[in-house]
Amino acid sequence: MIEIKVEEKDIRIDQYLGKNLDYSRSKIEKLIKNKDILVNNKEIKKSYTLKEGDIITINEIVEEEIEVTPEKMDLNIVYEDDDVIVVNKDNGVVVHPGAGNYNHTLVNGLMYHSKLSSINGEFRPGIVHRIDAYTTGLLMVAKNDKAHIELARQLEEKTTYRKYVALVWGVINTDTGTIDAPIGRDNSDRKKMTVTDVNAKDAVTHFKVLERYANTTLIELQLETGRTHQIRVHMNYIGYPIVNDPVYGRRKIIDDTGQCLHAKELGFKHPVTGKYMEFTSELPECFTNILNQFKD
Numbered sequence: 001m002i003e004i005k006v007e008e009k010d011i012r013i014d015q016y017l018g019k020n021l022d023y024s025r026s027k028i029e030k031l032i033k034n035k036d037i038l039v040n041n042k043e044i045k046k047s048y049t050l051k052e053g054d055i056i057t058i059n060e061i062v063e064e065e066i067e068v069t070p071e072k073m074d075l076n077i078v079y080e081d082d083d084v085i086v087v088n089k090d091n092g093v094v095v096h097p098g099a100g101n102y103n104h105t106l107v108n109g110l111m112y113h114s115k116l117s118s119i120n121g122e123f124r125p126g127i128v129h130r131i132d133a134y135t136t137g138l139l140m141v142a143k144n145d146k147a148h149i150e151l152a153r154q155l156e157e158k159t160t161y162r163k164y165v166a167l168v169w170g171v172i173n174t175d176t177g178t179i180d181a182p183i184g185r186d187n188s189d190r191k192k193m194t195v196t197d198v199n200a201k202d203a204v205t206h207f208k209v210l211e212r213y214a215n216t217t218l219i220e221l222q223l224e225t226g227r228t229h230q231i232r233v234h235m236n237y238i239g240y241p242i243v244n245d246p247v248y249g250r251r252k253i254i255d256d257t258g259q260c261l262h263a264k265e266l267g268f269k270h271p272v273t274g275k276y277m278e279f280t281s282e283l284p285e286c287f288t289n290i291l292n293q294f295k296d
Helices: 013-020 025-033 106-113 145-156 230-237 285-294
Strands: 037-039 055-058 077-080 084-089 136-142 161-169 176-180 183-186 189-195 204-212 216-223 261-269 276-280
Touching: 013 025, 013 037, 013 055, 025 037, 077 276, 084 106, 136 145, 145 261, 161 230, 161 285, 176 230, 183 230, 189 230, 204 230, 216 230
Parallel strands: 136 261
Antiparallel strands: 037 055, 077 084, 084 136, 161 216, 161 261, 176 204, 183 189, 204 216, 261 276
């Protein structure tokens, strides 16, 4: 944590950090964009001008410049054309490189497979949206900047269709429900998200019960927003955490395959033709192995 000195006020934060911490401009921009640099515990833009008494908090430090390299990987590609790829992400695969994890990500494999859009820079080329490493399922990837801009617009305007399936602890008595609760960073653990009114963004999740078991419930979820860890945070918030989730709502951990959460369906308009496209994927073995333990 850095406290700004009086003589250093009236300087842009990106200039200050570049001078005092020897960060490159691109590195600072990435940290600010990812909300890993805060001022007075609030999100800021790179053009923010520092004031006397400001407190800068850096939650993640990129230690060195890393070149992201293509890697040959087995990719489960559901659909591909000149503009877009739909991939069914396997369990345990990180979507894009980050601090301390620059290899063996989905982006490394996609870079080997195809040219990708450049909008998100060298660490997240082509990535329009993401899911957690131990969440499986469908993702759309842009192969060029034009496609990326259009797909991102659809996400922003909430016209994409995303449906998940999850197994949660507890028996949900109501057949359907909506969770409308803002999500922001957990001040006690900056790697976690939580329902909060402080520096939070609106988050809305709809759910529907598919099956009830003795002490768990299989549910279907549809997102209106796409906040980090949204489903995991929301289900824990209402008292039905995801089964096998090692971070949120800690209960019995069955194995090391991560939370029982699968991005099952994905729909969007093709970024060039405008034709609506919808894709579906089956529950992976890591999910069904746990699910079968709760069936009668």
